[in-house]
Amino acid sequence: MSNYESQIESLSLNPLAFSPVLIIGNVGCGKTYFLEKYRAKRNIVYKPAFGEWSDSEGAKIFSADEVCQNIIDAIRKGKENSWKKMFDPVDVIIIDDIQRLAGKTTTQQLLFSYFLTCNKAIIITSNSELNKKDFSEELISFLSTGAHIYIDDPDKES
Secondary structure (H helix, E strand, C coil): CCHHHHHHHHHHHCHHHHCCEEEECCCCCCHHHHHHHHHHHHCEEEECCCCEEEECCCEEEEEHHHHHHHHHHHHHCCCCCHHHHHHCCCCEEEEECHHHHCCCHHHHHHHHHHHHHCCCEEEEEECCCCCCCCCCHHHHHHHHCCCEEECCCCCCCC
16 A cells, blocks of 8 residues: 555544545646545545445535635625535535635634634645645634645656
8 A cells, every 4th residue: 555545544544533634736736636536535435334335425525716705705795604504514624725715814813713613624725835825824724733644746747
């Protein structure tokens, strides 16, 4: 089993133990691929009582843009907390490309507040380390309490 596969295996068995997880890597290095492999692994749940494997809504990948738009729409409609419903059916919230929320302080603050109380595993990807210029200290501090996975650029054959 490769290191890559063992990380997916560990995360899928007990995502709360590592949460929040921040996955960092350059564009094109395979972060989204890692997320898809993880989501597929996490969503296959063995039900011993029935003796069968089945899919569940265990983990879902959300783009940072999708999350931001849901928050904006909820605020515009005067239903500030309704955006949280998008996360209700899952126990692992995966947000891809959080760097797209740079400078969006209201969205960051709402996400941070939600993360503190949601009792769900959180997995986030970014193209780089989050910096204090673009992200709130609270969000950076929260994400620093969990596991960090650095994905290197794929080897290129000469």
